[in-house]
Amino acid sequence: MDIIEIAAILIIGFVGSAEFGSAALVHPVIRRLETEDQLTFEKGLLKTFGRVMPIGMTMATALGIIVTINAPSAWLVFAAISLSIALIVTIIGNVPINLRTGRITEETAPKGFIAMRRRxxxxxxxxxxxQLLGFILAAIGIVGGA
Structure with a gap:
């Protein structure tokens, strides 16, 4: 395994695991909080996840594409496609909602906040x-090619 493949596994794995853990373990808890507490929590996550994940997701996608170009296999092609679609979903779906959430200045959540967050x-x-699927496919493609 070369340094690019190692970086790909580490970064794709970190991003996929962090985002899947957030979706499966963190956000279900947030949904049970009072509305204003959800607002506070979501704005806080924008300052943590929101600073790291744009870089991580972009790097994961780029590395997925690079390892596919360097050693093409069906596993890696599907990994790169999965990671690319995840990035597109993020840009089209999550980012606009995150921007709207970040612009809320009131302590009280505005009308429609909960519906927006459920979207x-x-x-x-x-x-x-x-992203998790992309990690699994990349790991199989990289390790299988080693």
Whole structure:
């Protein structure tokens, strides 16, 4: 395994695991909080996940594509496609909702906040699943090619 393949497994694995863990374990708990507490929690996550994941997701997708170009296999092609679709879902679905959430200045959640966040949850489950799938496929493709 070369350094690019190692970086791909580590970064794709980190992003896929973090996002899937968020979707499956963190956000179900957030949904049980009072509305204003959900607002506070979501705005807090924008300052943590929101600073790291745009870079991580972009790097994961780029590395998925690079390892596929370097050693094409069906596993890696499907990994790159999965990661690319996850990034597109993020940009089209999650990012606009995150921007709207980040612009809320009141302590009280505005009308429609919960509905907006539930739409975000749908995009989150889709992208997180695609990222985890991308990791699994990349790991099989890289290790299988080693």
């Amino acid at each position: 975000w949850d749908v995009f989150q489950v889709v992208r997180a699943s695609l």
